[in-house]
Amino acid sequence: IAGITQAPTSQILAAGRRMTLRCTQDMRHNAMYWYRQDLGLGLRLIHYSNTAGTTGKGEVPDGYSVSRANTDDFPLTLASAVPSQTSVYFCASSGGRDTDTQYFGPGTRLTVL
């Protein structure tokens, strides 16, 4: 692995189902983030983690949960998906030598029907 990976690449999900989006980085970055990107809107922060073992709420946290058991992994869970959660989800990380810059994973395109 080099950088950040996300899985799955895309998913179609029935409303009410539970779904976990996976994110893994191998850069030993302390901070990780989950964003959603919707047409016509800027990236919106869902949850973040400044270091392993800690998490925080972003701008749009409702309906989502995260955990940060170790440095590398930062999964995002939708407990009961709703159609308004249809979006492209990006995971990002920052830290290391260049602490200011966030680096993004390839994204997960999620459709909730």
Added chain:
Amino acid sequence: GQNIDQPTEMTATEGAIVQINCTYQTSGFNGLFWYQQHAGEAPTFLSYNVLDGLEEKGRFSSFLSRSKGYSYLLLKELQMKDSASYLCAVRDSNYQLIWGAGTKLIIKP
């Protein structure tokens, strides 16, 4: 509230120069970022400004005026591969990034 404004779309000609503006109103300021995002791909980092002035990096330059809440991204010698969305983001007092909706740049031959 916090707000980042960018034009929705711009068109330019291959080989020309284009300037993409960004104005912001945020609770605190701890730096401004520009990212490039090709359709269907992830955003990638272009530049970072925290002090007033111009930062040059090859064909791309970014300018910041903190007193005016204003930045621009200047792209020179445009190439077809520069067709993408350009995202402006400001790091606020909580050290979180506030993102603009992005400017879609269309390059014509």
